[in-house]
Amino acid sequence: MFLTAFLIPHCAKAETNTQPSKHPLHTRLSNFQELEQKKKDKHLRQTKSIFRTKFTETEISQWYENFQKQCPTGRITPEEFEEIYTRFFPEADAKSYARHVFRSFDTNDDGTLDFKEYIIALHMTSTGKTTRKLEWAFSLFDVDKNGYISKTEVKEICQAIFKLIPPEEQKKLPEDENTPEKRANKLWAFFDKKDNERLAEGEFIKGVIENETAMRLIHYEPLKH
Structure with a gap:
C-alpha cells in the first residue's frame, strides 16, 4: 500500500518527462523486479529439468x-x-x-x-506409473526418513489413515481390518517380515504390486455405495 502511494506520482511524471527517472526508489524497484523475474525463471528452469517429458513449460x-x-x-x-x-x-x-x-x-x-x-x-x-506412486507411498510410511519402514511406522500411518474413514464406513470394514492395529497387522503380513525387522523401498514396492489388498490398505479408498 505504501509503495503504491510512492509510485503513483512518479508514474505521472514519467508521462511528461522524456528522461528516465533517477529516483532511488525507481532504481530499487527496477532491481527488485529484475531479481524476482530471474528467480522465477531459474525456478521454472530447475523444475522443468526434473520433468522434461512430463509437463510442458x-x-x-x-x-x-x-x-x-x-x-x-x-x-x-x-x-x-x-x-x-x-x-x-x-x-x-x-x-x-x-x-x-x-x-x-x-x-x-x-x-x-x-x-x-x-x-x-x-x-x-x-503420474500414471504405479511404481512412481509407490515410491511416494514409501516416503509417506518412512516416518523417520531413514530409508526403511518398520512395523511401528506402519501402525502410525494406518492410524492416520483410519482417522480419514467416516465412522459409518468404519462399521462396514472387514473384521480383520476394522481397527488401525488390525489394518497394520494385515498390511505388514504381506511383506513376510518379523515385527522387529525393517522393510526396504524395493521390498515395499514389490509387496504392494503383487497384492491388490496391500495396495488398498496403504491408502484410504471410500466404500462404494
Whole structure:
C-alpha cells in the first residue's frame, strides 16, 4: 500500500518527462523486479529439468502463477496444508494424515513447501506409473526418513489413515481390518517380515504390486455405495 502511494506520482511524471527517472526508489524497484523475474525463471528452469517429458513449460508456468497467487510468500505452511486436507475430508479427522503427507513432500525438511516441492509432489502422486506412486507411498510410511519402514511406522500411518474413514464406513470394514492395529497387522503380513525387522523401498514396492489388498490398505479408498 505504501509503495503504491510512492509510485503513483512518479508514474505521472514519467508521462511528461522524456528522461528516465533517477529516483532511488525507481532504481530499487527496477532491481527488485529484475531479481524476482530471474528467480522465477531459474525456478521454472530447475523444475522443468526434473520433468522434461512430463509437463510442458506452459503448464509449469501456469501452475507457478497460481501457486504465487494462492501462496504470496512462495511457501505452504503445515497449517495451510492441513486446512486443504480438512476441506477434502469434512467428515473425518484429516490433520494427522495431512501432517504425514506434508512431511513426505517437504524434501529439504525446512518446515514449508516451496513450488519445486509442490510440483514434485504433483508429479509423484499424479503420474500414471504405479511404481512412481509407490515410491511416494514409501516416503509417506518412512516416518523417520531413514530409508526403511518398520512395523511401528506402519501402525502410525494406518492410524492416520483410519482417522480419514467416516465412522459409518468404519462399521462396514472387514473384521480383520476394522481397527488401525488390525489394518497394520494385515498390511505388514504381506511383506513376510518379523515385527522387529525393517522393510526396504524395493521390498515395499514389490509387496504392494503383487497384492491388490496391500495396495488398498496403504491408502484410504471410500466404500462404494
